[in-house]
Amino acid sequence: MIKTTQWIVVTLVLCLSVGTAFSQGLAPPSSVTAMDTPNDDGSSITIKWDAAAEGSGISGYQILRQIAGGDLEEIGELLPAGTTTYVDAAIEKGTAYAYIVRAVGETEATVESEQTAPVKGTGEWFHTGKIPLFITMLLFSAAIVWNIYSARSGKDIFVRRIPGLEAVDEAIGRATEMGRSILYSTGLGGVSGVATIASMTILGQVARRTADYETPLRVPCRDPIVLNVVREMVKTAYLEEGRPDVYNEDDIFFVTNSQFAYAAGVEGMMLREKPAAIFLQGTFYAESLILAETGNSVGAIQIAGTDSEHQLPFFIAACDYTLIGEELYAASAYLSREPMLLGSLRGQDWGKFFIFAAIILGVALELSGISWITTFLQRVS
């Protein structure tokens, strides 16, 4: 008798649940697919399904996951209605997973989709979404390499006059005549910063001239690795100029790696030693104006250069000459006049020409209602 009663109760509950589901019109999620997420390292699987029709009564979705031979387990939170994608980022590489999407109704009734085929997460070797960027990079690199190697033929390459670099000799000469030192700051950047490397190449050229003129060259450093590279560079420059006796290792020294303490240290040097020429080349932040204004107050000729566009106005206002952005990177080619380095500048100009052409063409096409070039550039970015 008790068994019969239990059977009737269970049957009634099941009928009620099924009836509720059908009365709400809950349909199982359709077209459920699980696929290895493209362009990742194989650490996720993407599950997709079709959007439910309006008024379907679905209040959310729950994702269920099963490893081959294992139990179904709920993963993640309840997803809001309207969701059609879920990325399972908690998988083990090499393990196959099958998924079910469970639709949850407004009255907690549920209905499940069919189980997907098992899928494994696999890492891709190439990010297909970055193909336009890759092609652009290849084209630009090819233009630079082509110009570098065509410059080996010895053909004369015109480089526009850069006043800031023309003034390097003037600044060194002035310091030599006045019998005062030259202060060179490579900024706050580390040795892996391209601006710091560009700054060090300028320093190498400056060091060759100071070796010839026996002018003291003082280089306060903020980064310990930069300090060691700079010492080696300057020492080699003096050796190659045949003046190792003039090189003084103590003139290239570590100040501190704290931003404003560095600014205070260099500012103090400027006020005490009153250098005749100051070079501020590299990456600078808020301390740029502190250094440049102090240098200005001691009457030094100042040549600054940075790729930090926010600091450029300060340098332009306070320094005699400023290398703006790309001029900093052109400095080594400009000062050394080495044909291969000059060739890379021409390649750079090809890149600029390409960008300007793309901008003008893009504007013209946009005005004509054609936007494919805009879409392409958005993909590249």
Add this chain to the structure above:
Amino acid sequence: MKRQVPLALCFVFGIAMIFTRFSPHSVSQWIYEEVISWVLIIGPFALVLATVTLIQTHTTRIRRRTEHWQYSLVVFAGLTIMVVIGIRFGPQDSIFEWLYNNVQLPMDATMFSLLAFFIASAAYRAFRARTFEASLLLLTAVVVMMGNVPMGDFIWNTIMSWSPWADKVSEARQWILDNPNLSARRGIILGVSLGVISQSIRIILGIERSYLGGGD
């Protein structure tokens, strides 16, 4: 040989790091993280060398009694106190934190505050209306500054509310920042980006080698 090995390493690692930008595979990400770790490992060794040079520099100054040599004693006192307390009690120690919060931070803040005076003196020189360009710069700066400070809003929106320029200064400021200013900045950024790529290619291919000390 002294140059060939660093150049070869530079080429291999340069190409590898470019590759990691385009490959999401776990192997390429591992390579990227390993290289970054190696860079971090070099740091502490270089810091030891830097500390040695710092001590050498200031010892020389004290020994030679150069001008203001007494400040070198302050450097040694600060270095000794912070190192001893930091090593003995750790960076979380209350005395260490007190010294950091009440000595180093206020000194940093003081240096940063000096910027206000330096901006004033630099602006005075830059905005002297001697030429047409300087006058234009002055006018633009006045509009942007008046649009940025609360006093500007008060002047134009309250005191000058009768004038046809009321409410227009903020719009003019925003137009200047969004159009001529942003265009110029983007032009500089484009040039910088191309310069960085060009410089990187020169370094990777071993054409730019002055960072190794120059010569062949």
